[in-house]
Amino acid sequence: MTVAVPAPEPAIPEPVMTLAELNACDVATFVAHLGTVFEHAPFVAEGAARLRPFASADALHRAMVELVAALPEADLVALLAGHPDLAGPAARGGTMTAESTREQAALSLDRLPEAETARWDALNAAYRARFGFPFILCARHYGRTAMLQVFERRLAASRAEEMAAALREIAQITRHRLAARLAGHGLADLAGRLTTHVLDTSRGRPAQGMRVALHEVTGALPCGTSDPLVEAVTDAHGQTGEPLLSGAPLRIGRYELRFHVGDYFRRTGAVAGDFAFLDVVPVVFCIDEPTGDYHVPLTVTPFAYATYRGQ
Amino acid sequence: MTVAVPAPEPAIPEPVMTLAELNACDVATFVAHLGTVFEHAPFVAEGAARLRPFASADALHRAMVELVAALPEADLVALLAGHPDLAGPAARGGTMTAESTREQAALSLDRLPEAETARWDALNAAYRARFGFPFILCARHYGRTAMLQVFERRLAASRAEEMAAALREIAQITRHRLAARLAGHGLADLAGRLTTHVLDTSRGRPAQGMRVALHEVTGALPCGTSDPLVEAVTDAHGQTGEPLLSGAPLRIGRYELRFHVGDYFRRTGAVAGDFAFLDVVPVVFCIDEPTGDYHVPLTVTPFAYATYRGQ
Amino acid sequence: MTVAVPAPEPAIPEPVMTLAELNACDVATFVAHLGTVFEHAPFVAEGAARLRPFASADALHRAMVELVAALPEADLVALLAGHPDLAGPAARGGTMTAESTREQAALSLDRLPEAETARWDALNAAYRARFGFPFILCARHYGRTAMLQVFERRLAASRAEEMAAALREIAQITRHRLAARLAGHGLADLAGRLTTHVLDTSRGRPAQGMRVALHEVTGALPCGTSDPLVEAVTDAHGQTGEPLLSGAPLRIGRYELRFHVGDYFRRTGAVAGDFAFLDVVPVVFCIDEPTGDYHVPLTVTPFAYATYRGQ
Amino acid sequence: MTVAVPAPEPAIPEPVMTLAELNACDVATFVAHLGTVFEHAPFVAEGAARLRPFASADALHRAMVELVAALPEADLVALLAGHPDLAGPAARGGTMTAESTREQAALSLDRLPEAETARWDALNAAYRARFGFPFILCARHYGRTAMLQVFERRLAASRAEEMAAALREIAQITRHRLAARLAGHGLADLAGRLTTHVLDTSRGRPAQGMRVALHEVTGALPCGTSDPLVEAVTDAHGQTGEPLLSGAPLRIGRYELRFHVGDYFRRTGAVAGDFAFLDVVPVVFCIDEPTGDYHVPLTVTPFAYATYRGQ
Structure with a gap:
């Protein structure tokens, strides 16, 4: 299996601690370790420190999120305002926090072509003008195309809806950040999985040796892959062998699986000639559960196929 | 149903006659009417005139083809040499016979962009150099992309194979030309058909109001449609309602059907949101029987689909 | 196609008239012709005669049903009471109206084995005791097994529900009776259709020469066919060729289609031996729309198949 | 998962030894341990003892089978003749070897109803009369119905074919017997597996809580399960959870899986009423590889389903 190698992520400098250590340490150590989980808001860690001990990483995370949700509106807006724009000047200038840098760099949001940057700038400005705080999204959960699509839809929402949405996204962002600082955290649902399976139903057995490629659909079909x-x-x-995707959240967006069915059936002798009925079988589908288990199999003969979302 | 309108074909000037009239008329009239069925070879019609009467258009066509097949090699090569290059200088200069003009114009072979013309010129020259006669193909039976693909494969064949192939193609070309001159000819298999059918198997009923588009795949997937x-x-x-394609030979080549499944299921209320599992379902398939009956249906739920070649 | 021949139906003696004739004739003729449409209730025809002319058979039928629905409860119960028990003493004794005789005879309700008769008698008695009128069902719309299943369920309903149900069934019964007396009635939805279609998806073409049998499932699976x-x-x-069922209402109930797939694939050479994976493929399904269009196709390879309700 | 409990098997009295112990022991111990692997033919074990050491259980088994295959015809026929009839007098009288007793008892061949016994007696007699030795089959690999079906077919074969078939079956029989006497034998392919999987493709997720039953088809469809x-x-x-069948050879024969689809969809709220289109979905299929891996899944909506042999 060949995997396109993503750019390496900048390391988060802090050492990893266990929950037991965090329950036992003094407040300063606690805040030093978790103060950057909420962007520019170490007071959330300070507040959580006073609520110790926590029975689980989940309980700790929930407590932190509840502290934020309980803030007076002005303070909450200030906290939201502490987040950098997606693909904004701070990203391009390299002046974001280590965490935001890592999250945005994985999508190349810090080095977009100029035309795309202009579009993000316009969207960011429109959003801030309308709601008074920046657009916040858990960047680990989205492909770049899907992110823009969601951005445009959310621009039309109400301020109350957007404050709720921003809180939900922050809960997702900080869940991943907390997991990176907690040894043996036991947090479920941090990663998703995409697998496939090809059955040759003309022979009643698995199709061996078929090439399969996964593409992200980044533009309008059919060209934008x-x-x-x-x-x-x-x-x-x-x-x-290994899943097509695993070990990280699946990025929300549209994908295309291409099954090289024609080559397979030419090799088994089932078809011949330049224009066999099936050659490359494209299956286009969306992922919208970053921590979901997606199984997208193909049952295929030289003249027919079926696919579905399984698990 | 919206159909992309092809350029109008230049009319073939001759009046249409019946087989009975052709069986009864004098030789000059017979040759005047059918002399251009075989390209620059009125002697085929002359020969056929002597074999009258014919019981059917099929018998007449078979007799003409057999006259050609029985020619001494030098004469056969001369007859082959009377055919114009595909997308060649005669096509561009407007100096072909009315029939060839019509056949090539339907594929725009007379007005290709320069780069493509250069490719055809190179292929035509290579073919003539190798075999001593032009590359002959029933242009009504091919898409332009498929034609180039076949051209390159046939360049690697032997001379004997190519003489046989040229004869087979001429039989196809002349069958269509004869049909155009014969009222009530009764020639079967001059046209093909492509139909589809969409079943919503989550509801056990036909999917009504789903948009479907048929594209020709003219380049490498996924962009070349x-x-x-x-x-x-x-x-x-x-x-x-009407078939997607009918009333003419199907052009050999690769096609893509796009079923707008997402819009349909959003309308029935079965799915919502930006990233439903299925949106546009592409089905890519080849046609290789110009007079075949292709039925390519879709059975679909919001999470699964199947397709096959039926009839 | 071989069809099991049902017993011939006793003829309804009246001559067929047209709607125009019925609109124009005197009341006595009208009542003589339509007086037996509602069981033992010629006054319905009398009432309808006064409402002439009718623009369509549908309008006439609707008017008759509305006359019944508007009856005071005591009169309505009397009308219901005029209906014979299903499989009851009048059926066995041959003392029902010609129409009821015909309707019940088609299901052999007049000549059941004793054990089954006892069960019907018990159900009929329980129903009359509970509701004060006989159980009424449009016998043309049900198989015998389904009828018993519905009977037992309806015994648990309320009296109001059962009066409404009886009216609905009478509307169905009389629609068929009216159609039999009206030349060119134009009443839609008097018949249903069951068709099938077998595609060999290992070869991309229709499966020709496959034996298919349709059974009614009259008992517990798997034996009761x-x-x-x-x-x-x-x-x-x-x-x-012809539909498996057509030209009459489909009888509500459970059916089994058996596709003799093994014989077919042995003949095409796709499988051999005593124990090929698929031999007879049973498809068990229910019909619950007597005037529906049921299409139950099979797509099949030697190792896989799919079926669905289409239309 | 509820499993119909088969009758307990009589224990084979010998202790289990390892291959190393068998390679090292004296001939008498070797023969005492393996002398009954070939029915009434301890000389096979004696011959094998002289060929020690063996690198694997497979090599030992192969050597024993080759000793038998190399016998002069008269000796081979004598060895074949040492096998008891299937369902014959020795089985009913309890006078077979411990191994044969166990193998036949698992199919109740020692206690059949009289009518069935008569049929076996007739077949056994016909076979002996025709070939001069008893009909031999690896009873662990067959259902009773399949056994009779094969018996009748093999009666029509030639003597040479039947000697070859008998040898193949003896190789299967003795492979299982050897495995029972050899600790850690490492013999692959002694067991098969049947699994299923149900996907609700109207919802894109596994169908949870659906009842599934596996039946053997022992008579003519549809009643003979x-x-x-x-x-x-x-x-x-x-x-x-566990496979439907595993841990033993699959018995060649016909099976029926019944999926209780209607109950499932009524519970999810997808269907209601007495006559939903699908209720129990029967899938009838044959197993002919006793050590095969059979996966027979179902993808299903309230109106459609598909199944196939996977692995």
């Missing part, structure tokens, strides 16, 4: 995110060849079980 | 050849909206039977 | 109602062999289109 | 061999309810993954 990226280079493959992953390419794989099916094994004796019709599977790809 | 044309503007839609046909667009339609499914009716109460999940069908498109 | 009748002799085949219809047997057919698929043609070159993978279809059965 | 046994009590369920296994019943299970699908879990959150749409699977049955």
Whole structure:
């Protein structure tokens, strides 16, 4: 399985601690360790320190989120205002916090082509003008195209809806940040999985040796697909060994799986010639659960196929 | 159903006659009427005139083809040499026979962009150099992309194979030309058909009101699709009223059907949100039987679909 | 296509008239012709005669049903009481009206084995005791097994629900009776249709020559199926020529289609041996719309199949 | 998962030894341990003892089978003749070897109803008369119905074919017997597996809580099914926890899986009423690889389903 290598992430400098250590340490150590989980808001960690001990990482995270949700509106807006714009001047200038830098760099939001930057700038400005705080989204959960699509839709929402949405996104952002600082955190649902499986139903057995490629759909169909995110060849079980995607949240957005069915059936002798009925079978689908388990199999003959979302 | 309108064809000037009239007329009239069926080879019609009467248009056509097949090699090569290059100087200069003009114009072979013309010129020259006669193909049976693909493959064949292939193609070309001159000819298999049908298997009924578009795939996937050849909206039977393609030979090549599944299920209330699992379902397939009956249906739920070649 | 021949129906003696004739005739003729449409209730026809002319058979039928629905409760109960028990003493004794005789005879309700008769007698008695009128059902719309299943469920309903249900059933019964007396009645939805279609998706073409049998499921699965109602062999289109069922209302109930897939694939050479994966493929389904259009196709390879309700 | 409990098998009295111990022991111990692997033919074990050491259980088994295959025909026939009839007098009288007793008892061949016994007696007699030795089959690999079906087919074969078939079956029989005497034998392919999986493709997720029953088809369809061999309810993954069948060879024959689809969809609220389109979905299929991996999944909506042989 060949995987397109993403750019390496800047390391978060803090050492990892256990929950037991965090329950036992003094307040200064606690805040030093968790003060940057909420962007420019170490007071959230200070508040949480007073509520110790926590029975689980989940309980700690919930307590922090509740502290933020309980803020008077002016303070909450100030906290929201502490977040950098997505693909904004701070991202391009390299002046964001280490965490935001890492999160935005994974999508190249700090080095977009000029035309795209202009579009983000316009959206960011419109959002701030309308709501009085920046647009906040858990960048780990989105592809860049999906992010823009959501951005435009959210611009039309009410201020109350957007404050609620910003809080939900911050809860997602900080869940990942907390997990990175907590050894053995036991936080479930931080990653998703995409798998496939190819059955040759003309022979009643797995299709072995079929090439499969996963692309992100970044523009209007049919042209807007990226280079493959992953390419794989099916094994004796019709599977790809490792999942196509795993070990991280799935990015919300549109994807295309391409199954090289024609090459497979030419090799088994089932078809011949330049214009066999099926050649490359594209399956276009959306992911909208970053921590979901997506199974997108193909059952196929030289003249028919079926696919579905399984789990 | 919206159909992309092709350029109008220049009319073939001859009046249409019946087989009975052709069986009864004098040789000069017979040759005047059918002399241009075989390109620059009125002697084929002359030969056929002597074999009258014919019981059917099919028998007449078979007799003409057999006269050509029985020619000594030098004469056969001369007959092959009478055909114009595809997308060649005669096409661009407007100096072909009326029939060839019409056949090539339908694919715009007379007005290609310069880069593409250069490619055809190179292929035509290579073919003539290798085999001693021009590359001959029934232009009504191919898309332009498929034609180039076949051209390159046939360049690698042997001379004997290519003489046989040229004869087969001439039989196809002349079958269509004869049909245009014969009232009530009864020649079967001059046209093909492409139909579709959409079933909503989550509700056990036809999917009504789903937009469907048919594209020709003219380049490498995923970008190389044309503007839609046909667009339609499914009716109460999940069908498109008229076939997507009919009334003419289907052009050999690769096609893409796009089913606008997401819009349909949003309207029925089955899905909501920006990232429903299925949105546009592309089905990419090849046609290789110009006179075939292709039925490419879709059975679909918001999370699954199947398609196949039926008839 | 072989069809199990049902017993012939006793003829309804009246001549058929047209709507125009019924609009124009005197009241006595009108009542003589339509007086038996509502069981033992010629006054419905008398009432309708005064409302002439009718623009359509539908309008006439609607008017008659509304006359009944508007009856004071005591009169309505008397009208209901005029209906014979299903499979009751009048059916066995041959003392029902010609119409009821015909309707019940088609299901052999007049000549059931003793054990079954006892069960009907018990149900009829319980129903009359509970509601004060007999159980009424449009016998043309049900199989015998389904009828018993509905009977038991309806015994648990309220009296108001059952009066409404009886009226709905009478509307169905009389619609068919009226149609039998009206030449060119134009009443839609008097019949349903069951069709099938078999596609061999390992070859991308219709499965020709496959034996298909339709059974009614009259008892507990898997044993309770009748002799085949219809047997057919698929043609070159993978279809059965005529529909499996048509020209009459479909009887509500459970059915089993058996596709003789193994014989077909042995003949095409796709499988061999005593224990091929698929042999007879049973598809068990229910019909609950007597005037519906049921299409139950099969797409099949030697190792896979799919079916669905289409239309 | 409820499993119909088969009758307990009589224990094979010998202790289990390792291959190393068998390679090292004296000949008498070797023969005492393995002398009954080949029915009434301890000389096979004696011959194998002289060929020690063996690198694997597979090598040992192969050597024993080759000793038998190399016998002069008269000796081979004598060895074949040492096998008891299936369902014959020795089985009923309890006078077979411990191994044969166990193998036949698992199918109740020692206690059949009289009519069935008569049929076996007739077949056994016909076979002996025709070939001069008893009909031999690896009883662990067959259901009773399949066994009779194969018996009748093999009666029509030639003597040479039947000697070859008998040898193949003896190789299977003795492979299992050897495995029972060899600790850590490492013999692959002694067991098969049948699994299922149910996907609700109207919702894009596993169907949880669906009842599934596996039956053996022992007679003519549709009535001839046994009590369920296994019943299970699908879990959150749409699977049955343990395989439906595993840990032993699958018995060649016909099976029926019944998926209680109607109850499932009534519970999810997708359907209601007495006559939903789908209720129990039967899938009838054959197993012909005793050591195969059979996966027979169902993808289903309230109006459609598909199944296939996977792995």
